[in-house]
Amino acid sequence: MSAQTETPAEPKKLGGDLLTVTGLQKHFPIRRGLLQRQVGAVQAVDGLTFSVRQGETLSLVGESGCGKTTTGRLLTRLLEPTDGKIVFEGRDISHLSTGQMRPLRKDIQMIFQDPYSSLNPRHTVGTIVGAPYHLQNVKPQGGVKKAVQDLLALVGLNPEHYNRYPHEFSGGQRQRIGIARTLALRPKLIVADEPVSALDVSIQAQVVNLLEDLQSEFDLTYVMIAHDLSVVRHVSDRVAVMYLGKIMEIADRTALYERPMHPYTVALLSAVPIPDTARRESRERIRLQGDVPSPINPPSGCRFHTRCWKAQEICKTQEPPLAELQPGHQAACHFPENTTEITIDPMGITAAS
Ligand code: SF4
Numbered sequence: 001m002s003a004q005t006e007t008p009a010e011p012k013k014l015g016g017d018l019l020t021v022t023g024l025q026k027h028f029p030i031r032r033g034l035l036q037r038q039v040g041a042v043q044a045v046d047g048l049t050f051s052v053r054q055g056e057t058l059s060l061v062g063e064s065g066c067g068k069t070t071t072g073r074l075l076t077r078l079l080e081p082t083d084g085k086i087v088f089e090g091r092d093i094s095h096l097s098t099g100q101m102r103p104l105r106k107d108i109q110m111i112f113q114d115p116y117s118s119l120n121p122r123h124t125v126g127t128i129v130g131a132p133y134h135l136q137n138v139k140p141q142g143g144v145k146k147a148v149q150d151l152l153a154l155v156g157l158n159p160e161h162y163n164r165y166p167h168e169f170s171g172g173q174r175q176r177i178g179i180a181r182t183l184a185l186r187p188k189l190i191v192a193d194e195p196v197s198a199l200d201v202s203i204q205a206q207v208v209n210l211l212e213d214l215q216s217e218f219d220l221t222y223v224m225i226a227h228d229l230s231v232v233r234h235v236s237d238r239v240a241v242m243y244l245g246k247i248m249e250i251a252d253r254t255a256l257y258e259r260p261m262h263p264y265t266v267a268l269l270s271a272v273p274i275p276d277t278a279r280r281e282s283r284e285r286i287r288l289q290g291d292v293p294s295p296i297n298p299p300s301g302c303r304f305h306t307r308c309w310k311a312q313e314i315c316k317t318q319e320p321p322l323a324e325l326q327p328g329h330q331a332a333c334h335f336p337e338n339t340t341e342i343t344i345d346p347m348g349i350t351a352a353s
Contacts, residue, residue, distance in 0.1 A: 012237060015054025018189060018221050019075065024048040024084035026070050030296065043295045044070040046245035047084070049322070052189070057215065057222040059232035061268070062242035065292045068225045071242070072191045075223060076110045077101050088189065106136055109187040113194040115174035119166040125152070125177055126162040132184040151180040155210060172203035176210065183214065191223045196231060208235055230272045233257060241265045244295055244303040247322055251329040259338040261331035263308050264288075302334070310335050 025048075027041035045067040052058045060068040073079040075086060077093060086094045093104065112118040119128055129151055130144045140147035149159035155176040166174055175195065182190060195211065196204040212235055214220060226232045232239065233253070240250040241264060249262035260266045267286040288307050293299055299306050305315040314334055322332040325339055 017051045018054045020051040020087040022085045059224040059236040066242040067245040106185040109182045111192040155180045249331040261336040
């Protein structure tokens with residue numbers, strides 16, 4: 001398939017691994033009857049392994065129900081993992097209690113999708129943005145009011161609007177208030193759950209640019225969650241494509257957008273609008289059939305086989321491992337795209353043919 005050519009960007013200087021996730025799993029039990037016996041489980045996240053380097057932006061992308069939001073909540077430890085390990089700055093935080101997590105809340109923050117519901121309508125902007133200082137008992141130099149006004153200016157809002165209420169702001173401005181609150185304690189890792197999807201398209205780019213500027217100013221590390229590959233294209237260093245609780249493909253941005261290997265990624269990219277008319281016309285749009293199957297009873301073998309146009313018998317029975325098919329480029333598929341010289345056997349051994 002054709003894909004847009006990426007403009008080479010100045011390479012970012014990245015540090016070592018800030019976050020490492022191994023075999024991360026979240027199964028929500030389904031209980032029935034008087035005795036509340038467990039009769040099944042929603043396999044929302046089912047064995048994720050990846051790492052994020054200091055200063056990097058890793059985007060998690062996939063249709064709704066793929067487990068990306070649950071992953072974000074696991075990383076910020078708003079949810080307890082069923083299995084697997086989350087290591088932040090070398091420390092295993094997988095099962096820390098709320099009290100043990102409290103000091104770490106300074107370092108790990110979340111930006112929520114909906115700027116309308118994530119701000120308390122009865123509180124002024126000053127109270128909302130200043131709340132982290134009070135919660136963490138931090139006394140900023142010059143006082144909380146000055147710190148909040150500096151934060152408002154930093155995110156492009158008028159510091160004089162300190163006493164206004166959320167309803168007096170537009171959607172984009174409310175998301176900026178949420179970002180200011182997130183930045184108050186100078187976190188190291190920010191998990192942004194669909195930070196722009198509730199906003200007008202015209203405002204989305206402004207908020208995305210703001211997040212990029214803040215990243216370079218404060219050396220922030222982002223895990224960006226999105227359902228749309230076009231939104232995260234310009235901010236991501238690497239992208240992980242998720243389907244039914246698993247990573248199907250993970251690669252750096254250029255490789256993923258220009259040489260996608262997993263058929264699911266190819267299908268998602270074929271739906272991304274291309275501004276160039278000639279290339280748009282030459283491109284084949286792949287329409288995925290049906291809905292994402294239920295995570296209560298995911299398909300056997302490759303979870304994508306019920307919707308994949310390349311599926312063969314083996315795909316129904318043997319789950320393809322997430323294998324490194326090119327340096328830094330992993331995909332979980334028996335018959336990957338854009339790679340003529342590679343064959344995968346079901347045991348996960350990659351060989352050049
Ligand atoms: Fe499609 Fe088979 Fe690859 Fe799964 S393993 S993505 S069903 S070709």
